Amino acid sequence: MNSHESYQETNFRRHLFSALNTVRTLPGKILQPFLLCINLYACLHFVVGTTIQDYRWMEVHYTIEWIIVIWFTCEYLLRLYAQPKRLSFVFSFHGIIDLLSIAPSFVADGNLIYLKALRTLRILRFLRYLADEEFFFGTLTKMGLQVVRVVYTLITLIFISSAAIYECENLLRGGNIATYFDAVYFTVITLSTVGYGDYTPLTHAGRFVTVVMIFSGVIFIPWQAGKLMRIILVLSEDKREVHCKKCGLTRHDQDAVHCKMCGDEIYQEYDGV
Numbered sequence: 001m002n003s004h005e006s007y008q009e010t011n012f013r014r015h016l017f018s019a020l021n022t023v024r025t026l027p028g029k030i031l032q033p034f035l036l037c038i039n040l041y042a043c044l045h046f047v048v049g050t051t052i053q054d055y056r057w058m059e060v061h062y063t064i065e066w067i068i069v070i071w072f073t074c075e076y077l078l079r080l081y082a083q084p085k086r087l088s089f090v091f092s093f094h095g096i097i098d099l100l101s102i103a104p105s106f107v108a109d110g111n112l113i114y115l116k117a118l119r120t121l122r123i124l125r126f127l128r129y130l131a132d133e134e135f136f137f138g139t140l141t142k143m144g145l146q147v148v149r150v151v152y153t154l155i156t157l158i159f160i161s162s163a164a165i166y167e168c169e170n171l172l173r174g175g176n177i178a179t180y181f182d183a184v185y186f187t188v189i190t191l192s193t194v195g196y197g198d199y200t201p202l203t204h205a206g207r208f209v210t211v212v213m214i215f216s217g218v219i220f221i222p223w224q225a226g227k228l229m230r231i232i233l234v235l236s237e238d239k240r241e242v243h244c245k246k247c248g249l250t251r252h253d254q255d256a257v258h259c260k261m262c263g264d265e266i267y268q269e270y271d272g273v
Contacts, residue, residue, distance in 0.1 A: 013019045017082035032129070035075070042068050042101075043159065046119055049200035050166060050180035059071075069105045070207060072122075076102065097124045123156050146228040153224045161213040162187045168206035175202050191217045 019027035020035075028209040045068060049061050078096045083089040090099075104118045133140045140148070169177035176199050177183050185224040190210065201207050229237055243250050246264035258265055 013082050013084075016078065017084070020079055020082060026049045036126070036129060038068070038071060039122060042072070042122045043120070046122075046163065065105065069102050072098070072102045093203065094125075094128060097121055097127075101125065117163050117190055119178075122161050123159050126152065126156075143228070143231045146224070146231055150221070150228055153220050157213070157216055157220065158184060158187050158191070161191075161209065161216070164209040164213075165201060165206055168203050168209060169201055172203055177204040177206070187213065192212065227238070 001071065015025070015027070018025050019031050021028075023032050034161070045061070045064060052058050054060055080086055080089060080095075089095045101120050101122045129135070129147065130152060133142060133145050162180060165177060165186060166180045166183040169175045169183070170179070176272050177186060182199055186201075189196055189199070190213065201210055244259040244264055246260065247259060247262040249259055249262075
């Protein structure tokens with residue numbers, strides 16, 4: 001490959017990376033909403049699949065599932081190709097989630113069929129869109145983005161936990177969690193600490209998932225809610241978040257030109273300047 005072809009390939013990979021990961025370019029603004037819709041449908045597709053009883057509709061569902069898997073596989077390969085550091089991407093959080101979104105579909109029938117519940121981890125692919133304030137229709141405020149993150153954390157916890165409970169309990173003879181929506185009901189009641197007791201897991205795996213679900217709720221929901229409260233406190237105190245390069249202080253008065261801790265100039269930016 002000559003230098004001109006090498007430059008063209010590098011330039012193409014750079015544009016592909018930008019389109020797949022940002023909305024700063026026109027291709028990204030077009031592609032990113034489409035990818036988000038595909039991710040959303042893939043999550044809904046799993047839920048719909050738990051309610052189908054008719055054999056003919058099961059065949060249709062199975063076919064659509066493979067179309068989704070093929071799409072995610074192509075997307076994963078394109079992301080891998082566009083990465084400047086491919087090995088780092090493979091072992092990164094997003095790389096692992098992308099791989100788990102497709103790998104369970106290739107699992108053969110048998111005892112490993114329960115691994116197909118890992119398809120619910122597709123919901124974690126939405127984390128790409130919550131990395132910063134830049135979004136499809138404009139820029140969100142920090143508080144707006146954090147509100148979205150809190151809601152997303154709650155939905156994700158319910159979605160994944162319900163799927164895991166359903167896979168553990170739905171085939172159990174005499175069990176009372178027979179559908180995905182039974183599992184959602186049990187998850188919400190458990191996380192809200194109401195605990196009516198009308199739906200309970202009977203398998204050891206289901207009880208283990210319940211314990212993990214409770215600990216996850218105790219950790220992740222207050223963690224995201226705490227971030228939201230800190231942002232609200234900063235705004236209510238009429239403070240501005242500007243990082244001081246010398247001492248590291250981040251909260252300053254709105255009209256501050258120098259850091260009140262060390263006196264160093266903090267180079268604040270104002271609209272119209």
